[in-house]
Amino acid sequence: MPRVTERQSSLAPTDADTTPVDTTRTDAAGPPGTVAGSSGAGSVAGAGAADGKDPAQRQTPPDADRTGRRPGWRSVLFAALAYLAAALVVTWRGWADPNGVFLGTRPGDQSFNEWMLAFDAHATTGLDNPFFTTLQNAPDGVNLMTNVGMQLPGLLLTPVTVLGSAALSYLVFITLNLVATGLAWYLVLARHVVTSRVAAFVGGLVLAFAPALVSHSNGHPHITAQWLVPFLLWQVVRLTRPGHTVRDGLVLGALVVAQFYIGLEILFLVAVGCALAALAYLLLSPRRAVREAPRTLGGLAVAGVLVAVATAYPLWMQFAGPQHRTGHPGEHDVYALKLASFAAFATRTVFGGDTKGLVANTTEEASFFGLPALLLALVAAVALWRLLVVRILVVVGVVTALLSQGSTWAWGRERTDTPAPFALLAHLPVFDSMVIARFALITTVALGLLLAIWLDRVLTATTGAGGRRLPLRLAAAAALVAGLLPMVPTPLPAQARPPVPEFVTSGAWREHVAEGRTLVPVPVDNFSSIRWGSAAVAGFAVPQGYFLAPTSPTDSTGRWGVEPRPTAALLTAVAAGTRGTAVTAADRDRAVADVRHWKADALVLPAGHPRAAALRTVLDACYGPGRQVDDVWVWDVRPLTR
Incomplete structure (x- = not known):
């Protein structure tokens, strides 16, 4: 009786690793390694079992001798280059002028993430606290753990940021996220899940370039940075197998810590997905799940100890540190998906559809698989329903798709x-801070894995199909193309970014603002603050900014930014032409108080600002005459603030 291969058994946690199993069984209660669908007349998935040959005599699949081995370097190189080419198709408009354009539809989000990369480089070279800073929203600061930390990517990209620019680092980050995520999935699929390199490659392509990741490439690199997710998931599966519990737990713990410092939100979604998969496993195969529970829990305990030690301080910062917040601004359902979105086409695809009303904005198109892909997934699920892993994937995919609907149905x-399922979770800690649409990121993983397994079974089952091999494979290829073609991404748009004064980019600011002191852009604008700050690699502090913060010192409910100081509001109104240039004694008193509050050394006005004359009049009245330096006007307020 043939022994199930490692790769067959790795499709889902089973006892097949140590117990001989009859792989010819096709009953629904068979092990997850069973080839499914053999009884279906004309079923592509069952073609190999329907040829009348004994399974042991059937032609060996080409990759069978490589089961459990690493894919060769040539196949890895090919996959990497293919994913790189696809990523460049998506991002090439940004590469045309990295410092002159914003890539995608969310310039505010890109500006914030560029500032984060600049700050990470500043913190790395200056050995500053990477979890909290007063260089934005001076002097109160920003809790970076309750925003988007990205400490590990920022550390790795520090040379690019320092030698190039934060804008260049962002573009490298957003591009390589797609490449590395696809390659990571390819490696894990090819090594542990499927026998066909083609199936592994297609799986990586779907999982890295699905609408969810392409849409989040509009400004959310912390969401598209999923290159550790495949290894995390596989390491969780390994915990169910007999082996070195402590070693496996330590490896899992190290991966969790690394993902923690890449993007905490993705780590949370991985945990949710694993919890749902474990629950489905317990319900669908309770005896096996209970037998494996002790070693799994032991490995998780080891991982938990390592994670607790390595993340204790940043977790304290997130939940109890200065400027921490609870919840997310606005109602949960603002960012929820609609059920119809799953059958619709994403904006940036070859069949690009109208997504208005189905999602909050084009960045959150985490579903939008299109009806053809859903039908293909349905066919795959039905054909392979006997596989336990397929049933688990279906449960996880459906549940997370329903969670993404928010607290009420749409x-x-x-x-x-x-009421919808998320209403049960809406007020739980962490869940109350979730952008609900992102639960569909888990659905995307379930869909991609399902299609990779289906394609692998098709290719394996048709290996010994004789004269039917070509027609069956052509039929499968046609189904795959029909299902996935509407999801093929198109290039992200680009838009010109406002120029940052040469006074900032050249480093001339250093003669007027001490390291760590505040430079006040005029008018005081959230995005000007962070764009100027990132151009200077966070060398100076800025007032206000773009970030999540508590509503007030006594109310930790999350909100965007802070209320502007009186002088900031005054200058904004003058710049907009909604207020005249007359300045009262009270205005002057508030202006002095505000620069002292900001710990400012200088206020800086671009000489080319359309309302420069009016703003100069107001600033001269508040702080005395300014002077022109390069392409800006500077008001030195150090005598007032030191």
């Missing part, structure tokens, strides 16, 4: 008052 473009 069948079409209008939301109803009928």
Whole structure:
């Protein structure tokens, strides 16, 4: 009786690693390694079992001798280059002028992430606290753990940021995220899940370039940085197998810590997905799950100790540190998906559809698989339903798709008052801070894995199909193309970014603002603050900014930014032409108080600002005459603030 291969058994946690199993069984209660669908007349998945040959005599699949081995370097190189080419198709408009354009539709999000990369480089070279800073929202600061830390990517990209620019680092980051995520999935799929390199490659392509990741490439690199996710998931599966519990737990713990410092939100979604998969496993195969529980829990305990030690301080910072917040601004359902979105086409795809009313914005298109892909997934699920791993993937995919609907149902473009599953979780810690649409990122993983397993079974089952091999494979290829073609991404748009004064980019600011002191851009604008700050690699502090913060010192409910100081509001109104240039004694007193509050050394006005004359009049009245330096006007307020 043939022994199930490692790769067959690795499709789902089973006892097949140590117990001989009859792989010819096709009953529904068979092990997860069983070839499914053999009884279906004309079923592609069952073609190999329907040829009348004994399974032991059937032609060996080409990759069978490589089961459990690492893919060769040539196949890895090919996959990497292919994913790189696909990533460049998506991001090439940004590469045309990295410092002159914003890539995608969310310039504010890109500006914030560029500032984060600049700050990470500043913290790395200056050995500053990477979890909290007063260089934005001076002097109160920003809790970076309650925002988007990205400490590990920022550390790795420090040479690019320092020698190039934060804008260049961002573009490298957003591009390589797609490449590395696809390659990581390819390696894990090819080594542990499928026998066909083609299936592994297609799986990596779907999982890295699905609408969810392409849409989040519009400004959310912390979401597209999923290059450790495949290894995390596989390491969790390894915990169910007999072996070195302590070693496996330590490896899992190290991966969790690394992902923690890449993007905590993705780590949370991985945990949710694993919890749902474990629950489905327990319900679908309770005896096996219970037998494996002790060693799994032992490995998780080891991992937990390592994670607790390595993340204790940043976790304290996130949940109890200065400027921490609870919840997310606005109602949960603002960012929820609609059920119809799963059958619709994403904006940046070859069949690009109208997503208005189905999602909050084009960055959150985490579903939008299109009806053809859903039908293909349905066919794959039905054909392989006997596989335990397929049933688990279906459960996880469906549940997370339902969670992404928010606290009330929305069948079409209008939301109803009928409670939906997320209503049960909406007020739990961490869940209350979730952007609900992102639960569909888990659905994307379930869909991609399902299609990779289906394609692998098709290719394996048709290996010994004789004269039917070519027609069956052509039929499968046609189905795959029909299902996935509408998901093929198109290039992200680009838009010109406002220029940053040469006074900042050249480093001339250093003669007027001490390291760590505040430079006040005029008018005081959230995005000007962070764009100027990132151009200077966070060398000076800025007032206000773009970040999540508590509503007030006594109310930790999350909100965007802070209320502007009186002088900031005054200058903004003058710049907009909604206020005159007359300045009262009270205005002057508040202006002095505000620069002292900001710990400012200088206020800086671009000489080319359309309302420069009016702003100069107001600033001269508040702080005395300014002077022109390069392409800006500077008001030195150090005598007032030191």
